[in-house]
Amino acid sequence: MASDSAAPATFDPADPLSIDDLLTPEEIAVRGSVRSLLAQRVDPHIAGWFEDGGVDDPRALMKEFGRLGLLGMHLDGYTLPGMSSVEYGLACVELEACDSGIRSMVSVQGSLAMFAIWRWASEEEKQRWLPGMGSGDLVGCFGLTEPDHGSDPANMRTKARRDGSDWVIDGTKLWISNGTFADVAVIWAQTEEGIRGFAVPTDAPGFTANLIKHKMSLRASATAELVLENCRVPDSAMFPEVRGLKGPLSCLSEARYGIVWGAMGAARSSFEAAVEYSKTREQFGRPIGGFQLTQAKLADMCLELHKGLLLALHLGRRKDTVGLTPEQVSFGKLNNIREALDICRTSRTILGANGISLEYPVIRHMNNLESVLTYEGTSEMHMLVLGQALTGQNAFS
Numbered sequence: 509m510a511s512d513s514a515a516p517a518t519f520d521p522a523d524p525l526s527i528d529d530l531l532t533p534e535e536i537a538v539r540g541s542v543r544s545l546l547a548q549r550v551d552p553h554i555a556g557w558f559e560d561g562g563v564d565d566p567r568a569l570m571k572e573f574g575r576l577g578l579l580g581m582h583l584d585g586y587t588l589p590g591m592s593s594v595e596y597g598l599a600c601v602e603l604e605a606c607d608s609g610i611r612s613m614v615s616v617q618g619s620l621a622m623f624a625i626w627r628w629a630s631e632e633e634k635q636r637w638l639p640g641m642g643s644g645d646l647v648g649c650f651g652l653t654e655p656d657h658g659s660d661p662a663n664m665r666t667k668a669r670r671d672g673s674d675w676v677i678d679g680t681k682l683w684i685s686n687g688t689f690a691d692v693a694v695i696w697a698q699t700e701e702g703i704r705g706f707a708v709p710t711d712a713p714g715f716t717a718n719l720i721k722h723k724m725s726l727r728a729s730a731t732a733e734l735v736l737e738n739c740r741v742p743d744s745a746m747f748p749e750v751r752g753l754k755g756p757l758s759c760l761s762e763a764r765y766g767i768v769w770g771a772m773g774a775a776r777s778s779f780e781a782a783v784e785y786s787k788t789r790e791q792f793g794r795p796i797g798g799f800q801l802t803q804a805k806l807a808d809m810c811l812e813l814h815k816g817l818l819l820a821l822h823l824g825r826r827k828d829t830v831g832l833t834p835e836q837v838s839f840g841k842l843n844n845i846r847e848a849l850d851i852c853r854t855s856r857t858i859l860g861a862n863g864i865s866l867e868y869p870v871i872r873h874m875n876n877l878e879s880v881l882t883y884e885g886t887s888e889m890h891m892l893v894l895g896q897a898l899t900g901q902n903a904f905s
Contacts, residue, residue: 521783525814530821531598538595542602545576546610554607555866557728561721566613566689566730567647574644578603578614580622586638588626594824597769601817604773608876609729611770616685617641619762621648624694625707628747628755633707637692649690651681651708651734652756658683659889661696661703662753666736668697668704668746675706675746677714677739683883687717687732695736696756705747705755714739725879761837764884765827768840769820771880772813774873775848779809781868782855789860796858805854812847819843835897838890846887849877 520526528536549572557563573579577589578599584590596618603611622641625634625648640646657664666679677697687693693708693715708715717732747755783806786797796802823840826832852874856863864871881887892903 524810525818527814527817527821531594535592535595535598538591539598539602541576542578542599545572546602546606550606550610554610554728555869555872558607558609558872559727559866561723561727562730563610563613563728566686567644570613570617570647571644573614574642578618579644580618580626580638580642583618583622583626583638583642586626586634586642588622588638588642592824593765593827594821596766597820597824600766600770601773601776601820604770605777606773607728607872608770608774608880609726611766611773612685612726612729615763615766615770616650617648619766620650620759621686621690621692621694623762624650624705624747624755624759625692627758628705628750629707630744630748632744637707641692646691647686647689648692648694649684649686649732649734650759651684651687651693651695652760653681653683653883655680655682659886661756664696664698664703666695666697668695668699668706670699670743671740673743674740675743677706677708677736677741679736681734681736683720684717684732684734685726685729687734688719688730690717693717693734694759695734702751703753703755704751706741706745707747708736708739708741708745712739712741725875727875757834760884761832761834764837764841765823765832767880767884768823768837768844771841771844771848771877772816772820774877774880775809775813775816775851778852778855778870778873779806779813781870782806782809782858785859785862785868802858805858809851809854813851816844816847835893838885838893841885842887842890842894845877845881849874849881852877 563569581589581591582593582596600611603614625637641648652661654664668675668677690710693710695706695708696703714737716735720731720733786802787795789796819840823832823836852870855870859868859870862868896902
């Protein structure tokens with residue numbers, strides 16, 4: 509029973525469930541450091557970058573992220589920060605509250621390219637790439653998706669064959685974030701031994717990265733088509749200890765975990781914009797925040813935003829202690845992306861016509877989340893993952 513002398517509980521509209529009370533001072537400090545960097549370096553420019561179709565100097569931005577310790581921050585060794593999964597998740601919230609494309613730059617570097625090398629590459633390749641990737645001096649990308657194979661990577665057409673002491677890779681990868689300015693590409697390919705992974709230097713003969721234009725989503729993120737034509741790499745570039753889909757799927761699980769958190773950042777930014785707008789926009793002689801329908805929308809958005817943050821925190825604590833199952837990661841991505849999109853769309857209705865203007869962040873987050881809904885596993889695929897776990901029946905084919 510609470511003491512009579514205890515201070516009365518107060519309601520904080522910015523933290524209605526007092527989730528901050530569940531965080532350590534170190535975790536709050538990490539969140540604050542990321543938020544501060546983004547406020548200085550990215551927030552003033554992000555609407556313009558989205559409109560123009562790219563970050564002015566992505567490699568310089570990656571170096572700034574590296575100096576803060578954001579790249580591969582939850583990996584250890586090789587001069588990497590070795591921070592917790594919760595700290596990484598809190599960073600993802602701040603990055604995506606800024607822009608999904610900015611969070612994608614960081615998560616593709618750390619949770620896909622770096623994690624693949626950290627987990628599966630030879631010691632020689634780890635030493636070659638990871639320290640520079642952690643500092644942002646080297647940039648990585650991750651080549652799994654193909655023009656005809658997204659949700660079905662087992663049937664990828666990219667092939668690698670042995671040729672003496674080398675491997676020769678042929679194929680095309682599509683929708684590859686960071687691809688146009690990367691130094692190394694993690695490429696997954698069919699071989700006579702099954703699917704294998706390779707750390708391919710982007711200056712290798714036969715490797716080309718083409719910028720994908722005319723996107724209406726993730727416009728601040730550079731997205732590429734990777735073309736490999738008789739691309740030759742030494743045997744040391746091949747990941748020696750993993751065959752089949754276990755390799756790429758382990759990386760996707762890492763990236764999906766960051767999305768569980770990050771989506772709530774986009775939702776938070778849109779929700780906060782809607783709340784502030786409702787206080788100042790007047791119709792029929794008073795602020796629209798005083799009307800019941802607007803308050804109902806805000807209340808529903810608040811519920812789903814903070815439930816999503818609690819879900820992300822729960823998964824993060826488990827990841828840091830006992831680990832996560834793939835089904836639990838699917839649970840988080842399916843719920844949080846779906847709710848984040850709904851929050852953004854509802855926020856847009858509160859802003860009315862202003863909701864489609866880049867003067868506000870809402871339409872940018874809406875458009876970005878349409879991509880996040882699809883990549884690292886579509887909602888349909890995550891539903892089937894959970895459906896199979898619940899019924900024991902495989903409905904994928």
